[in-house]
Amino acid sequence: MIKAPVLQSLLASRDDVIHNPEFNNFRATEQECLYLLKRCKNIEEFKQVHARFIKLSLFCSSPFSASSVLSTCAHSGWDTSMHYAASIFRVIDDPCTFDYNTMIRGYVNETSFEEALRLYIEMVEKGIDPDNFTYPCLLKACTRLKSIREGKQIHGHVFKLGLEADVFVQNSLISMYGRCGEMALSSAVFEKVESKTAASWSSMVSSCARVGMWSECLNLFREMCRETNFKAEESGMVSALSACANTGALNLGMSIHGFLLRNISKLNIAVQTSLVDMYAKCGCLEKALEIFKKMETRNNLTYSAMISGLALHGEGEAALRMFSEMIEEGLESDHVVYVSVLNACSQSGLVIEGRRVFEEMLKEGKVEPTAEHYGCLVDLLGRAGLLEEALETIESMPIKQNDVVWRSLLSSCRVHGNVELGKIAARELLKLSSQNPGDYLVISNMYAQAQMWEDVAKARTEMANKGLKQTPGFSMVEVKGKTHRFVSQDRFHPQRKEIYKMLHQMEWQLKFEGYSPDVTQILVNVDEEEKRERLKGHSQKVALAFALLYTPPGSIIRIARNLRMCSDCHTYTKKISMIYEREIVVRDRNRFHLFKGGTCSCKDYW
Structure with missing residues (x-):
């Protein structure tokens, strides 16, 4: 039996392999070849070592050597390495589960997902039993191919082999179903996990985020924090930040940011970009800019997030300056960045500048214009x-x-x-x-x-x-860490009596400021009185009344809504900001509006 410390020393030095007396009964030539194998830096060096294995008959006589050669080649990442690995694999007399797993993983790593699935079929047909290392890679292939049918069949194999309790297999199933839009099945797998780790939780949170189930994503994230004492993988944190960005849950987003600063010494670019996006979409443009400026490294996604944030706040000229800065840093514009810039021009009414950006994109020819780009131009x-x-x-x-x-x-x-x-x-x-x-x-x-x-x-x-x-229109407001959602004429909230008393008080105050309801915004054929009553109960007004009641005097009110703001709610909110001396930030489907002292940051262009 070879002692582990001795084996490690042999792998560290070829001279030890040759001269160590403990290996009188061990094939020093095999160890020498394995030593050289680990130090190959490119496919040419690897081929020379492979030839040495063959010359010394090690490849045929030692399954361990054959598997090592195959694994090194398949997982190296060198050009043409998988093609060469396939030729090695085909001459192995009796490939084992490890060898098939090696090839499947190699194909998945180089995005040859169909090849990975074909090899798995061959593996099953030859009667070679897969193990718990086989399925995470296979399920990743199904995820990338959106092959839900094959994914379900593989899930059946997992169940048949009794591997459904393996945590890595469970995480892969949760991710596969979630990315393919099968959230019910993703949840079913998640619920069966007996001892949920941070990685199992993060997979489920990410699955909800990928299909736009933002509320469910945040609910899961909060539950995860309770169950794991706020432990989460960075992927889960990024997904939760995306959910905060899309629901306007600023307080939770700030809590996540605080946790990251306390527990991670250096945030990676994906997390930093998510923070920029979250703060911008939650109405804190200055905080987003602060994080952006402190980043040591930025990529196209970072610039796109910042430009989109500026667009949401109607800062079209600043967005164009940011775009120029990106070009000066040597980063090339991509499809996403051009959409963000064109949208920024649209939100701010910068028609001449928007036309110029579109024409430059066509002239450069590096980005093929899509219907989305034309949609931005038409919108502009x-x-x-x-x-x-x-x-x-x-x-x-x-x-x-x-x-x-x-x-x-x-x-x-x-x-x-x-x-x-x-x-x-x-x-x-x-x-x-x-x-x-x-x-x-x-x-x-x-x-x-x-x-x-x-x-x-x-x-x-x-x-x-x-x-x-x-989809009914709704408005959301966050109070004391909890998000409250209101629809028009909402009568279901526990504080509905207090809310409607407040609405009545607001109506009286507005009359003294010359407010007159714009009944043209009620698009149903009813009489004038009915239109006035319907206007009073618009979801934004209900959310605003609730916020005035349950937030500290002088604090900023933040409201997020799923539809474009009507002109009556716009006028109403401008006057309320003046009467109650409150800054009110409203994010509608297209942009942010900052109401302060009776005016709005959009300058009535939205």
Whole structure:
């Protein structure tokens, strides 16, 4: 029996292999070859060592040597190494489970996912039993290929072999189902985990984040913090920060930031970028800029997050300066960055600058314009009221028109009250067999603004016939670490009596400031009194009343909503900020509005 300390010393020095007396009965030549194998730096050196194994008949006589040669080649990352590894694998007389696992892992690492699945099928057909190291790599292949059918079959094999309790297999199943959008199955696997580690929790949190289940993501993260004493992998932290960014949960995001600073000496670029994104999307633009400026290394995603944040706050000119800084640092613009810059121009009404950026993108030719880029350009022109030019842009697109561009034009036509062009956009959008209930609502609202009630009824009937249900508008506000969600005319909150008393008080105060409800924002055919009552209960107003009641005097109120703010709520909130001397930050579907002293940062352009 070879003693472990001696083996380690032999691997550290070839002279020890040759001269150590403890190895009189051990093949020193094999150890010498293994020593050389570990020190190969490229495929050429490796081939020379491989030839030595063959020359000394070690490759055929020693399964350990054969597996070592295969593993070194398959996991090296050298160019053509997997092709060479496949040739080695095919001459092994009796490949074992370890050898198949080596090849499967190698194929997955070089993104040859189909090859990995084919090799697994061969492994099963030859009667070679997989083990717990086989399945994490296989499930990763299914995840990347979005092959949920194969993933379910592999899950069946896992269950049959009794490996469903292995924590690495469980994490891979949770991730695979989550990334493929099968959240019910992902949750089912998660619930069966008896002793949940931080890595099992992080997989589930990340799964929820990937499919946009932000509330569920945060609920899981909070539960994880209770169960594991706030332990989490960085992937889970990044996912939780993304959820905070998308729900406006600033307090939780700040808590995560604090935990990271206390427990991790140096944050990686992914975490720092997530913090920039979270603070920007939660309305703390200055904090986002502070973190951004302190970063030692930045990449395209970092700049994109910062430019998007500036766009959300209507800082279009600052976003353009940031874009120029990125180019000066030697980073090339990609698809995502151009979308962020064009969106920044759109939010701030920078039509000339937006056209220039789009033309530069076409001229450089490094980024192929997509429908998303054209959608940004159409949105830029449409917001500025240049509807004819927006239509011409769509009609002259060199790529196939899709729902994104027509939806942008339709939305602008509704805002500017251009029903004729809106009809064209609606017709083209519905030709694409839209299953988006929001499209029918925009069409319906456009007709309602023009008091074309028969057309309103037709749009809503077609929506109902297709079985489409609208997502109700809602507003969220965070108070004492808990997020409260309100819908229009909300009567279900435990503090509803106090909230509606506050709303009544706010209405009285507003009358003295000359506020008059804009009933044109109620897009249903009811009388004026009913319209006034409906306006009073808009979700943003309900959330604002709750925040005024349950946040400290003078503190900033932060509200997040899922739809574009109506003009009545905009006027209402401006006056409330003045009456109650509070800064109010509202994030709607498109951007942030900072209300202070009776004015808004958007300068009434949104």
